[in-house]
Amino acid sequence: MPKKPLILVTNDDGITAPGIRTLIRLMNAIGDVVVVAPDSPQSGMGHAITVNTTLQVKPERVDNGPQREYSTSGTPADCVKLAKHEVLDRIPDICVSGINHGSNSSINVLYSGTMSAAIEAGIEGIPAIGFSLCDYNWDADFKPIEEHVTTIVKKVIENGLPEGIILNVNFPKLDGQPLKGIKVCRQAKANWVEEFDKRRNPQGKEYYWLTGKFVSFDDDDDTDEWALNNGYASVVPVTYDLTAKHFIEQLNSWNLND
Amino acid sequence: MPKKPLILVTNDDGITAPGIRTLIRLMNAIGDVVVVAPDSPQSGMGHAITVNTTLQVKPERVDNGPQREYSTSGTPADCVKLAKHEVLDRIPDICVSGINHGSNSSINVLYSGTMSAAIEAGIEGIPAIGFSLCDYNWDADFKPIEEHVTTIVKKVIENGLPEGIILNVNFPKLDGQPLKGIKVCRQAKANWVEEFDKRRNPQGKEYYWLTGKFVSFDDDDDTDEWALNNGYASVVPVTYDLTAKHFIEQLNSWNLND
Numbered sequence: 292m293p294k295k296p297l298i299l300v301t302n303d304d305g306i307t308a309p310g311i312r313t314l315i316r317l318m319n320a321i322g323d324v325v326v327v328a329p330d331s332p333q334s335g336m337g338h339a340i341t342v343n344t345t346l347q348v349k350p351e352r353v354d355n356g357p358q359r360e361y362s363t364s365g366t367p368a369d370c371v372k373l374a375k376h377e378v379l380d381r382i383p384d385i386c387v388s389g390i391n392h393g394s395n396s397s398i399n400v401l402y403s404g405t406m407s408a409a410i411e412a413g414i415e416g417i418p419a420i421g422f423s424l425c426d427y428n429w430d431a432d433f434k435p436i437e438e439h440v441t442t443i444v445k446k447v448i449e450n451g452l453p454e455g456i457i458l459n460v461n462f463p464k465l466d467g468q469p470l471k472g473i474k475v476c477r478q479a480k481a482n483w484v485e486e487f488d489k490r491r492n493p494q495g496k497e498y499y500w501l502t503g504k505f506v507s508f509d510d511d512d513d514t515d516e517w518a519l520n521n522g523y524a525s526v527v528p529v530t531y532d533l534t535a536k537h538f539i540e541q542l543n544s545w546n547l548n549d
Numbered sequence: 550m551p552k553k554p555l556i557l558v559t560n561d562d563g564i565t566a567p568g569i570r571t572l573i574r575l576m577n578a579i580g581d582v583v584v585v586a587p588d589s590p591q592s593g594m595g596h597a598i599t600v601n602t603t604l605q606v607k608p609e610r611v612d613n614g615p616q617r618e619y620s621t622s623g624t625p626a627d628c629v630k631l632a633k634h635e636v637l638d639r640i641p642d643i644c645v646s647g648i649n650h651g652s653n654s655s656i657n658v659l660y661s662g663t664m665s666a667a668i669e670a671g672i673e674g675i676p677a678i679g680f681s682l683c684d685y686n687w688d689a690d691f692k693p694i695e696e697h698v699t700t701i702v703k704k705v706i707e708n709g710l711p712e713g714i715i716l717n718v719n720f721p722k723l724d725g726q727p728l729k730g731i732k733v734c735r736q737a738k739a740n741w742v743e744e745f746d747k748r749r750n751p752q753g754k755e756y757y758w759l760t761g762k763f764v765s766f767d768d769d770d771d772t773d774e775w776a777l778n779n780g781y782a783s784v785v786p787v788t789y790d791l792t793a794k795h796f797i798e799q800l801n802s803w804n805l806n807d
Binding site: 332334335336337338339340341342343345346347348368369372373375376377398400401402407410414415442443446450453455456458459472473475477478480482485486487489490496497498499500501526527528529530531532533534535536538539542543545547548 | 590592593594595596597598599600601603604605606626627630631633634635656658659660665668672673700701704708711713714716717730731733735736738740743744745747748754755756757758759784785786787788789790791792793794796797800801803805806
C-alpha cells in the first residue's frame with residue numbers, strides 16, 4: 292500500500308473556525324494531517340509576513356481527530372513558513388488552506404490570507420489549494436461542498452501541479468440547491484467600490500471603518516464571478532509571477548534611458 | 550499652461566522615512582503633492598487591509614515643503630483607499646510609492662507593502678509606480694537615483710499606463726558607481742530560503758524570529774535580479790490578474806466534474 296500523503300492544513304480565520312475544522316476532518320480521510328494555523332482571525336492580511344516582531348508556535352488539541360495541530364501568533368503566510376521549517380520534518384505532499392468563510396474570487400485573491408497561505412506554499416514548492424465558501428457566516432453550511440473539496444484534493448495529489456501554479460477554489464452559497472458543477476475559470480475583473488464609515492469616538496476623535504461593495508466589470512462567462520453567480524464552483528489556476536509580459540515590448544518603446 | 554498633475558505619495562516604511570521624504574521632494578518639482586502614508590513602518594505587510602479594527606487619519610507637517618500630508622494607522626493599501634475616498638477630492642493623476650529602503654524585486658513584490666500600495670492604486674484606476682532602492686539602511690543614499698525616479702514618473706504621466714498595469718522599479722545600491730541604465734525586465738524566479746532564529750524569553754518560553762537568505766534560481770539576463778546584480782535599474786510591469794492562463798486548458802483535461 293502506498294504511503295499516506297502528508298497534508299498541511301492552514302487558514303486565515305483562525306484554528307477554531309468551522310471552515311478549517313471541516314477541512315481537517317475531510318483531509319483525515321485522505322492522509323496524515325498536520326495543522327499549522329493562526330491563533331486568531333487574520334482576514335484581509337494578504338501576503339503579510341511578520342518581520343518586525345517575534346512568532347510563537349503552540350501545540351493544540353481542538354478536537355479528538357488524529358491530526359497534529361499547532362497555532363501560531365503569525366499571519367497565514369507565516370504559518371506555512373513555520374510549518375515547513377520548524378514543525379514538519381518532511382515537505383508535505385499538499386497544502387490546503389481554508390475553508391474560508393467568505394469569497395476569495397476575483398480581486399479578493401490579493402487581500403486573502405487564505406490564498407496567500409496557499410501561494411506561500413506554492414512558492415516553497417508544495418502543491419497548494421485555497422478553498423473558500425461564499426458565505427461569511429460563522430455557521431455557514433459546508434456539508435454540500437464536502438465531496439467536491441475531497442475530489443479536488445485527490446485530483447491534485449494524483450496529478451500534481453506544475454511549478455508556480457496554485458488553485459483558487461470558490462464555492463457559491465448553495466441555499467439548498469445542488470452545485471451545478473465545477474468550472475475552470477479566469478479571475479474576473481472586479482473591484483471593491485469602497486466607502487469609509489466615519490464615526491467619532493467618545494472623546495470626539497474621528498475614526499473610520501472600511502466598508503464597501505463588490506462590483507464586477509466583467510460580463511464574460513469564463514470568469515470566477517460568472518461561475519459563482521450561476522451556481523458553479525470556480526477553480527482559478529493562480530501564479531505568483533506578476534509580470535505583465537504583454538506590456539514589456541511597449542514599455543521598451545518608451546526609451547526610459549533617454 | 551496645463552494644470553499641474555496631482556500626485557499621491559505613499560510608502561510602507563512610514564511617513565518620516567528618508568525614502569519617502571526624498572520622493573516627496575522630487576514630486577514637488579513635478580506637480581501638486583498629497584502624501585497619505587502609514588504612521589509607522591509597515592514592511593512585509595503585503596496586500597493587507599484593515600477590516601477588523603478602525604483607522605485613524607491625522608494631518609501632518611513633517612517639513613516645510615508645499616505638499617499636504619496625512620499619516621494613517623493603516624497599512625499601505627489602506628492609505629491608498631483612504632486617500633482616494635476620504636482625503637482627495639479628485640482622482641490623482643499618478644500614485645508613487647516608496648522610495649522603499651530595500652529590494653522589492655522578484656518574489657519580494659508579493660510581501661511588499663510598497664508595491665501593494667501601488668497595486669491598490671492600479672486597482673482603483675490610478676497609474677502607479679513603486680520605487681525601491683536595494684539598500685536596507687535608514688541612511689541609504691538616494692541622491693544618485695533621484696534623476697531616474699523623476700524621469701520614470703514623467704514618462705508615466707506623459708504616456709499613461711494601460712488598465713491593470715503597475716510599474717515595479719528597483720535601483721541597485723550604487724556605492725559610488727554610476728547607474729548603467731534602466732532595463733525593462735520580467736520578475737526573476739527566486740525565493741527566500743528561510744530559517745527561523747529560535748530563542749527563549751526570560752520566562753523560558755520559545756519564540757522565533759523570521760530570517761533567511763534570498764536565492765535566485767534564474768540565470769537569464771531578462772530578469773530584475775540580473776539587472777540589479779549588473780548595475781542596472783529594473784522596471785517590471787506588474788499585473789494583479791493572477792490567472793495562470795497557460796494552465797487553464799490542462800486543468801480542464803482533469804475533468805473535475807467526474
